[in-house]
Amino acid sequence: MKILYSNFKRNLQNIIDRYSDNGIFVIIDQQVHQILVDNILDTLLHNGDTHIYKIEATEKSKSIEKAIGLWQWLVERGANRKSLIINIGGGIITDLGGFVAATFKRGCSFINIPTTLMAMVDASIGGKTGVNFLGLKNEIGTFTDPKWILINIDLLDTLSYEAMADGYAEMLKYGFIADEHLLNLTYSLDLQAIDKSLLRSLIIKDIQIKQHLARIDKYDQNERRALNFGHTFAHAFEAFATGKNMALTHGTAVAWGMVCELYLSIIHYGFSRDEFHRLHHFVKEHYKTISINCKDFDDIYRFMLHDKKNADHNINFTLLERAGKFRCNQKASQTEIYEALEYVCL
Ligand SMILES: NC(=O)c1ccc[n+]([C@@H]2O[C@H](COP(=O)([O-])OP(=O)(O)OC[C@H]3O[C@@H](n4cnc5c(N)ncnc54)[C@H](O)[C@@H]3O)[C@@H](O)[C@H]2O)c1
Known part of the structure; x- marks a missing residue:
């Protein structure tokens, strides 16, 4: 696992190039998608075999039902063990996307691009992935590290005061x-x-x-x-x-x-x-x-x-x-x- 703090776009492009033959699967906070589409996603969208799944970032989305939906999407789009999953968002997305990647075909490579302060300093680091279950937080999950974590603090420019205070x-x-x-x-x-x-x-x-x-x-x-x-x-x-x-x-x-x-x-x-x-x-x-x-x-x-x-x-x-x-x-x-x-x- 490597954490990259600079040359965000170039590093992201290099990573994508390594995996592009087997498909790139982006799991992204829908609000972040709306805000950042021109900023970071252009790099991704230029790749022919890129699939995007947008998710509402609420604790309700950190569920086994949502994980099933994502596993289904991966199967239907032909993802394999050598595909790359890219999680873009706050802790909701990195926890859920990490869990889906860690369990899909017994483990598929993934990277985290944290877009909240909480995810940068905590949720995207350390390998804990998971979903809530029966009203209990993070009850089901794994310890699995992403291959890379890309830190770009400019992504925090659009974050609300409340979300900054959370991190x-x-x-x-x-x-x-x-x-x-x-x-x-x-x-x-x-x-x-x-x-x-x-x-x-x-x-x-x-x-x-x-x-x-x-x-x-x-x-x-x-x-x-x-x-x-x-x-x-x-x-x-x-x-x-x-x-x-x-x-x-x-x-x-x-x-x-x-x-x-x-x-x-x-x-x-x-x-x-x-x-x-x-x-x-x-x-x-x-x-x-x-x-x-x-x-x-x-x-x-x-x-x-x-x-x-x-x-x-x-x-x-x-x-x-x-x-x-x-x-x-x-x-x-x-x-x-x-x-x-x-x-x-x-
Ligand atoms: N795995 C771990 O080690 C670990 C550690 C800490 C927290 N967590 C988990 O992280 C989750 C909380 O994560 P969070 O605080 O990042 O919240 P979050 O993912 O819900 O994001 C907070 C809000 O910010 C919005 N947002 C995200 N990025 C944005 C951006 N760049 N600009 C504007 N809006 C943006 C989201 O749409 C959302 O409305 C919890 O489920 C918690 O359990 C996990």
Whole structure:
């Protein structure tokens, strides 16, 4: 797996040329298709044997039914094991398209072209692919790396503030698990007036952190779990929201999830209360609230009990002693979890 940060069009053309004899199959966010058709797709459309499948980027599309539709499309269009699948979009597309590619004919080559900040720093990197199932996030999936990931930060120019803030939540996560310097540098990025060179250097740094953790612990048993900081609560919030038909983005869920897990970090490891308050204020100011109250705590707790990381019926958390010093595979009591949830209600 290779990540390419420059010469976007030339690299894409070279990759396409390698695979063109066996067909190029593009799975693309329909909104991105509309916006970027003249920008990046001209390279693709000049190829004779290119097929395009547009998808609405919602969590509902990250489903086994949509995967079946894509497998069918690949069969009907004559895709074979040497064909290339190109996923263009945010995390919805890279998760779904990666899963389809990883399973089609026991695995077909694919590349990711992430078009959201979330997908650039996180979803397209590290090889996790998958779909939601029975209301549970990413319940079915594989660990499969794309052949290439093409990073082009100009693709973010058309992204909404909300979508940028979603990816930014994961960038803050990298700061928390890496070190105080990266955390402060990430806080210094102004999403309303983006300094592109700072953004680019932060994206590269974040990708390197994820690559490193995915390399030393591909199957997410030990160190890679640092990346789950904020995510035990986040996945439960997302499952809860899906059940109630409430709109909730992954980034917003992660932002509030980090608030809850920093609270647990204070109790268990004496994490700095000032840093906790800095994050809490930031999240209140920049992210939508999640509409829950104390009557919902039992439901959210039940969703946590389904988390894939759990073992021996214990809910599994990644907690912090300080920025850069994480502790994976931690437990917390039900009372502590409910106390942490109070911060989401306030
Ligand atoms: N596999 C992993 O390791 C991993 C990691 C993090 C998140 N994820 C998954 O990623 C998904 C969220 O991904 P996301 O936040 O990228 O959201 P997304 O894919 O839903 O995209 C967000 C919105 O931005 C639009 N969009 C995308 N690119 C655009 C562009 N360049 N210009 C304008 N609009 C654009 C989309 O149409 C959509 O409306 C979740 O399902 C989450 O579980 C996976």
